[in-house]
Structures are given as C-alpha cells and as structure tokens.
Amino acid sequence: MPHDVRTVAVLGPGGVGGLLAALLSRAGLRVTCLAGENTAKVLRTQGIRVHSATFGEFTAPVEADTELRAPVDAVLIAVKHTALDAALARVPAPALGDGTLLVPLLNGVEHPAALRAHHRPDGVAPAVIRVESTRVAPGVIEHGSSFAEIDLTGDAVPRPRLDALARTLTAAGPTVRVLPDETAALWAKMSFLAPFALLTTRHGLPLGEVRTRHREELAALVEETAAVSTACGAPVDPAAALARYDAFAPAMKSSMQRDAEAGRPLELDAIGGALLRAAERHRVPTPVTARLVEELTDAHTAAAARPDVIRPGDPR
Numbered sequence: 001m002p003h004d005v006r007t008v009a010v011l012g013p014g015g016v017g018g019l020l021a022a023l024l025s026r027a028g029l030r031v032t033c034l035a036g037e038n039t040a041k042v043l044r045t046q047g048i049r050v051h052s053a054t055f056g057e058f059t060a061p062v063e064a065d066t067e068l069r070a071p072v073d074a075v076l077i078a079v080k081h082t083a084l085d086a087a088l089a090r091v092p093a094p095a096l097g098d099g100t101l102l103v104p105l106l107n108g109v110e111h112p113a114a115l116r117a118h119h120r121p122d123g124v125a126p127a128v129i130r131v132e133s134t135r136v137a138p139g140v141i142e143h144g145s146s147f148a149e150i151d152l153t154g155d156a157v158p159r160p161r162l163d164a165l166a167r168t169l170t171a172a173g174p175t176v177r178v179l180p181d182e183t184a185a186l187w188a189k190m191s192f193l194a195p196f197a198l199l200t201t202r203h204g205l206p207l208g209e210v211r212t213r214h215r216e217e218l219a220a221l222v223e224e225t226a227a228v229s230t231a232c233g234a235p236v237d238p239a240a241a242l243a244r245y246d247a248f249a250p251a252m253k254s255s256m257q258r259d260a261e262a263g264r265p266l267e268l269d270a271i272g273g274a275l276l277r278a279a280e281r282h283r284v285p286t287p288v289t290a291r292l293v294e295e296l297t298d299a300h301t302a303a304a305a306r307p308d309v310i311r312p313g314d315p316r
Helices: 016-025 037-045 081-090 110-118 161-173 182-203 207-214 216-233 239-247 255-264 268-282 287-305
Strands: 007-011 030-034 049-054 056-060 063-065 075-077 101-104 127-139 138-153 175-178
Touching: 007 016, 007 287, 016 030, 016 049, 016 056, 016 075, 016 101, 016 127, 030 037, 037 049, 037 063, 037 268, 075 175, 081 110, 081 175, 101 110, 101 161, 127 182, 138 161, 138 182, 138 287, 182 216, 182 239, 182 255, 182 268, 182 287, 207 216, 207 239, 216 239, 216 268, 216 287
Parallel strands: 007 030, 007 075, 030 063, 049 138, 075 101, 138 175
Antiparallel strands: 049 056, 127 138
C-alpha cells in the first residue's frame, strides 16, 4: 500500500511521546526515540514500560539516539512548546527525507509555521492529542485516562499520506481522525485549552473549583477565546464550550498548572501569548485574557527569582 508508515522517530519520549513510542513499537514499527544521552541510554537498554488500564502492562523495545541520523517515515514531536527550538536540533534538516512527515503534538496554534520553516510545507502534519499520560521516570509511562484520541490534519499534506499515518496510529491503539481543516482543528483545542490553562494556573485550583468559585471569570474568558477563534475562521459556541468544562472531573488540572507547581517553564506564550496576538490581528477585545497573562507572567517571574524556592531537579 502506498505511503505505508514503517519507521517512526519520537522527539521527546515523555508522557505523550513515550506512550506513542511504546504502542507503535508493540505494533511492529521500528521506533527511534530522540532524547538526551542519559535518557537515550535507559531506553536503549530497558525499553519503555507502560502501565495502562486501557492498553495493558507491557514493555516495548525501542532504539534511542540523541539526534536523527537517517530519514524515517514520520517524526512525532512531543516536546513542550517551550523546548521546541532546542529540541529541533535533534532533528537536523539534512536528516529529513522528502517523504518524512513532521507531526507536532504541541499546544497552541503558531508552531506549524515554525516547523514549515524547518521542513518542506507538505511534510508538516499538525496533530491534536487528548490523553492523560505521565512519565514517572525515564522509560516508565503511566497512562491515566481511558482514552487516547488524535486529530490529524495538515492543509498542505496530500490526504493519502495523512490517511496512511492515521491507519498506523489506529492499529497501534489510539483513536485517530483525519480532519480537513487545519485551522479549525488547532483552534478547537485552543479554545478549550486557553481558559482551562490560564485560570487553573492563575488561581492554583483544579477545574471543579475554578468553574464554581470563578464562574464569571471563566465565562468571560470563554467568550473572548470563542470570539478570537471565530475571527480566525474556526467558529466556537461559547455556551457549548462552557458546558464542556462542566462535564469534566472536578479534580482535573491543566498541564500548565502542573508545570507551575513543579517550577517548570510555562507554555504561557504559546497559549496566552498566541491568543493575544491573534486577537490583536483581528481587533478582538480580550481584556480578561490580557490581565491573566500579565498576572501569570509577573507571578512566574517572581517565583523564579526567589532563592528560597527549591524545585525538582535543583541540586540544593
């Protein structure tokens, strides 16, 4: 079958990338994980262990290296947006073949343009993933959700190539859809993620408390995000968006909130910053978003400057 996907590299074998690498390896693909030398050594010798109520308990062998050295059919990019520029050094442009697909699984809406400057436009296939998966140690993944869903898109990518990758991913376990409108796919996630990430992080509260104690603020932020998304060509119903938050488990936290709690860099610019830049381009008022982004920037800067705060990985 044309466009079959047999070799995959995973840039960033953390919670999401590690899960996909293990599932694809178990399905019979040749998988190479791209990471730092210490992590790569662990993966080469021990493989990836997955603990999942959905996909089972298993260990999958993978290859591992610090950079891509030969073309593969697809590169799944599963790093945080804050680490994207540095991580791309592990995928040098000369190592990418004409048939390689770059598949970013990142938050935000601006990264596809950066990747198309790194690789040919018809080789960049942005994807949106919905999953709760955590790397608890190098090569050890805990998949906590009952689902792993991927929306695959790419306006410039020939549809047969997207379909072939979708078949491969589906055969490995995740539920995969190919969507025809890249803008709509990326903004569909952004319109949910931005209010969720900004408010849970700003108030240091799980979703259940945010949607009750800060309901008015949540509703205003949903309205602003929906207006920006609609102006960008991806219409969103604010009432339906608000109802989605009410349907989720009250203990749910955003990944940005977890990063803030751990003292890690925040994807604030990729989410809040990108939302504000789109609002400015389309002249959409976003006062609540602007205030939250400013408050989060100030709070995170202040926390980073405090010498008495000891964070994970701090040698003290």
